Amino acid sequence: ADASSVQIFGIIDAGVLTQSKSAAGGRLTRLETSGLRQSVWGLKGTEDLGGGLKAFFNLESHFDTDTGGLHGTGDNGTPAVGTVLFRRQANVGLSGDWGTLILGRQYGPALLAHIGTEPRAFKEQFSNLYAWAYNQLEPIAGAGSVNSNNDVGIFFKNSIHYRNTFGPVTAGVLYSLGEQAGSTSNNSILAVGLSYSGPVTLSFSHEFMKDQITGEKVVKHTGVGAAVPFGDFTFKANFLRGENNNADGTTSSKVNGLGVGVDWKWHPMNNATVAYYDNKDKENKSNHTKNLVLSNDYFISKRTTIYAQAAFVDADAGATGAAALKTSIVADGSFKPDAKTTFINVGINHNF
Amino acid sequence: ADASSVQIFGIIDAGVLTQSKSAAGGRLTRLETSGLRQSVWGLKGTEDLGGGLKAFFNLESHFDTDTGGLHGTGDNGTPAVGTVLFRRQANVGLSGDWGTLILGRQYGPALLAHIGTEPRAFKEQFSNLYAWAYNQLEPIAGAGSVNSNNDVGIFFKNSIHYRNTFGPVTAGVLYSLGEQAGSTSNNSILAVGLSYSGPVTLSFSHEFMKDQITGEKVVKHTGVGAAVPFGDFTFKANFLRGENNNADGTTSSKVNGLGVGVDWKWHPMNNATVAYYDNKDKENKSNHTKNLVLSNDYFISKRTTIYAQAAFVDADAGATGAAALKTSIVADGSFKPDAKTTFINVGINHNF
């Protein structure tokens, strides 16, 4: 391929993360991958086919800078998939005046819709990316339920995705083929995302995922958000509602995740953020965390950022074990239940 | 490495495949990777050493666009190999006036010889690529037999490959070292391929693979083919004979695969193909499929093709389970035995 047909891209992110308490006991200090954004490498390209038509592809692999290993996925179910080299993207598509059509493994439109309104832009650490992911993770979602196309409600296998922009509105709808003999409904996923980008940004999303065997909607997930700029400040609010059901249709959890925050671009090379998250499972009310996050990103260059971020997690007694993940803003939910834990993370994020 | 020493290349292929019946039951519709050609990415390069001598390398990885996972291999046996990142090629070589020598994991010369004569050019869906592969797959090949250098008779580990072109004739011979203590014969493979490219194309191949423990020839595989151009048409015929034996030397299967077809280049940007396959196991006569395939490839550009293809599979009762693979023209042999199944596959193939 000549230079014009393929681009290599990536993000390498690493830092030190220390937390005052841990689920297992005392202070825990780690070299942490991906404090700001996920470490990835990938290939992408676009071909001009004439008449406004373009073909394109995306391959994007997710790894951990601290270990060199491929980052684990939320893939599950039958058939099992081999080593997922390209967890984030493996797709091909066409775009034109009529919009964009993407086939393969890809980002869903729901999360994409909220990037501008989530208080911390779904940063890897200390945002509602985790409440998002773990309320759409099998088998945590519900007892015995499986949807083999779903990887934490962010990445979708076997999917067809249509996107278009109408003036200030961007819309996307994704359908994952269930691939079950004799049923087009079982194991399927429908996800939609809408965003409005005027001076004010608004976002809406809805997703549901059906069980592979029973066809019950084992995950129902809805989000709304808004961002309002005011001088050097941008005020943001985002609300998520994740309902998880068992394969027989009974309810497993109903998590409300509310995040509010403000970005302060106090210097051309610096952005500070204050955010507050209140995440609660209405089916298990003691699974509840309140979280305050303070951070500053120092942009040394367009490609390199030094970041410092602190989170204060106040967890109720039910925010423990696998359940803790559903109300967590921390990558692995490793705070102490029924206690207050302080996290400090300093690192570097480099893009190429 | 500077730009002249390494090239990035790849194919991303995805589409929708629906079949009227499935082995498990009713209609099955899937997002299908690699309808036309395998989805791959790789690196390759050539270095001019002067005096006509060149060094080169090839790294080629095989993945699935629908899932992002590395495509499963037919590797087996002892020693086990780690995650096969570069299933298709991981090799280095030298070329000169005297020919080409390639060391490592690589394509064998047998399949390469028939690409010009196989009615559908060994396309990933609906060609005798599958009868080829599954009659050279361990352990399906024979009870208890193992050859750890063989990956579906297409890719070979631990191999030395010599190729040369003499006027219209291209010849290749590959030897996979058995790597068994005290024996150079056990676990070895010999594969040869010959093709003649005049106005008429002719092809011949032979392969045999020896069991790791007993040294019996557990796979013997032979192919002959011809292609004759006539205006915008090219007529093709290809015959494969795959004999699989158990480790003790008794016969397991003897499959005859006959394919005939015609390409019609009816437009500079379109090629239509009609092909017919009759594949039968003479040791298990009810394992028999008759297959008609119609297809059109629309070349939007040199790099991008939109394809539509239909297959009509008429399978006898013995074409079921693992045995079905040996007479299949479908990627996973998932048609219904003792029935007629219709497949329709529409997709996009993008090269970079």
Added chain:
Amino acid sequence: ADASSVQIFGIIDAGVLTQSKSAAGGRLTRLETSGLRQSVWGLKGTEDLGGGLKAFFNLESHFDTDTGGLHGTGDNGTPAVGTVLFRRQANVGLSGDWGTLILGRQYGPALLAHIGTEPRAFKEQFSNLYAWAYNQLEPIAGAGSVNSNNDVGIFFKNSIHYRNTFGPVTAGVLYSLGEQAGSTSNNSILAVGLSYSGPVTLSFSHEFMKDQITGEKVVKHTGVGAAVPFGDFTFKANFLRGENNNADGTTSSKVNGLGVGVDWKWHPMNNATVAYYDNKDKENKSNHTKNLVLSNDYFISKRTTIYAQAAFVDADAGATGAAALKTSIVADGSFKPDAKTTFINVGINHNF
């Protein structure tokens, strides 16, 4: 990323290796990956941040040319890591007048210090790279001991590495965070390397690794070396001392590895080396090998080398099974104990 921000690099190395005897029995002949250097591919880049400050990253993956598989690692312990795509390097860093700081998975400073003094420059075959690696491999190191940051004393996970050059002296110190709740000591690693490059080259290293549970120093490893040039000759000597302890602090092995050798650059395109290794476990005195190695590297170009190398291994009776690895100069320690084994390896090494 534009061309200036990312480089693709790699090494493809393959050859034929035959040995007169093998641990399992008679002569063994193999297509061997990586006779000279490990087969790798990777991405790297540097960004100039102004004022002498630079950001950089390295991703380096290790595979086998004979099989296409990812090369196995010496990773172990809890938590388990997914498929290690980037075994050798996955890191990001900053450099300036004050030195270089690297975060992530990376080469340690100890091995790096000795590359100029090890008689065969730690070549993949027939050098003390193996005595180095296997005296720092869990669980061979000691019964029940684990350090999950250590990959054969060469690659380190979760590590922070500072390097600097002071005139002729290069120094590096690496610390791997233990990441254990309530303890910063358990599972940690400290590694230092020092080299002096005047007309004479000197090297020193020390490493210790603590058990994940007990905090005992389960690996203590020290090296010293010197290289003296004399016309077309360079005389080298390197001494390694690897002490392995069990998790309870009792001693498991104490291996002394002595290597001496001479490089003879007898032609601008050729370098011949003679080396002798005497490796012995003082805790298990019959685990002792004496090894003579003769080799010639023919540099066809800057990027491509044809190599021929022979090793004569005289092993005592205790150099058998896993123990044999600790005194081995052969990649998998597959020589015959209580016998003399001759190895011949001819191959090609191509860099891009």
